[in-house]
Amino acid sequence: MxxxxxxxxxxxxxxxxxxxxxxxxxxxxxxxxxxxxxxxxxxxxxxxxxxxxxxxxxxxxxxxxxxxxxxxxxxxxxxxxxxxxxxxxxxxxxxxxxxxxxxxxxxxxIEYSHTIEVVTQVHQAEVAAHAFGHFASALSDMPSDSIVDVIPNFLNLPQRIHQLTQAAAGDTHSRLSTCQKWVDFVLSQTDILLLLADFEAKLPRRICHNDTKINNMLFDKRDMSSMAIIDLDTCMSGYLMYDFGDMVRAFCSPEPEDSTALNHVYARPEIIISATNAYVKALSTIITPLEKQSLWLGIKVMALMLGTRFLSDYLSGDVYFTIEHPQHNLDRALNQLTIYQSLVKQEPQLISLFN
Structure with missing residues (x-):
């Protein structure tokens, strides 16, 4: 090439x-x-x-x-x-x-730009979260229908779960036996779908980035300040809770998203707290009280949704995500679903942050 x-x-x-x-x-x-x-x-x-x-x-x-x-x-x-x-x-x-x-x-x-793959310090989470919040704030006066949805229903948890149901039913690559318990776990998370539908009916739509991973924010290698938000391919109309949720989902684990060391994969509360404070501060002039409340749901939804997408792709024969070995998408799925479980476990201690 x-x-x-x-x-x-x-x-x-x-x-x-x-x-x-x-x-x-x-x-x-x-x-x-x-x-x-x-x-x-x-x-x-x-x-x-x-x-x-x-x-x-x-x-x-x-x-x-x-x-x-x-x-x-x-x-x-x-x-x-x-x-x-x-x-x-x-x-x-x-x-x-x-x-x-x-x-x-x-x-x-952009000269002097630098990316990282895993958040290792609270300061990194603060810098990146403020940058993504600043990005969203700057786009808040751009009409949400002024750009075209490039992937309709990209962030649609009910549809992603339906796709998993179909992939499991078809089991075209005879892989279901290796992940049945995880499929069953995803399909059991019905309560979150009801809560999500209630929030979406009330939240304002905004132009969102839709891929707020840490490596889509450029640091300045000279002082590790924020430089730019990159990878605008999935920018579409949506809800702040998804951008925030994807960001914190990606920030909060001390392990890469394909790590198989699941005993070390968890949602670090200090990262969640620092990222939340920085993001909300950057959006302080536009974010509504209901949007702030929705941010916690966004973290859970995005971890569950990405885990579901990886699991569906694994069952379907790896047709969407690039893989490096046959189990790669399964590894990614279990990683994200483990983060989701960690978030659910810590909800009583963290939910007040979003009120």
């Missing part, structure tokens, strides 16, 4: 392909991402997974709209983070559609 990028893709983005250096970047589950540099510029190049994002033109158009909105905010001193902007092709397009050879797009590379 590297030589294809060099010979076919880079010339379309004004890169000196002969002298360019190309290396893989990050460990995302969906897109293929590369860091490209020549003597004149540095860019992040991505091949968008069109099996997941079936309308890649919509993805890049949404991202460009958000980038323009945030850039305007920054110019008026209303947004403190840097803005990741698209790099146009030489023909002035946001992306390069090469048919069976992929849909490619490029974005700015």
């Amino acid at each position: 590297i030589e294809f990028i060099r010979q076919v893709v880079l010339p379309q983005f004004g890169i000196d392909s002969v002298n360019a250096t190309i290396s893989r970047l990050g460990n995302g589950h969906i897109n293929h991402t590369f860091f490209v540099t020549d003597s004149a510029k540095k860019i992040v190049l991505q091949r968008i997974n069109t099996s997941v994002f079936t309308l890649p033109e919509v993805v890049v158009n949404n991202a460009a709209k958000i980038s323009r909105h945030l850039s305007s905010k920054r110019q008026h001193n209303q947004y403190a983070l840097q803005v990741v902007s698209p790099v146009m092709t030489d023909s002035g397009d946001l992306g390069l559609n090469l048919g069976t050879q992929g849909f490619w797009r490029a974005i700015d590379y």
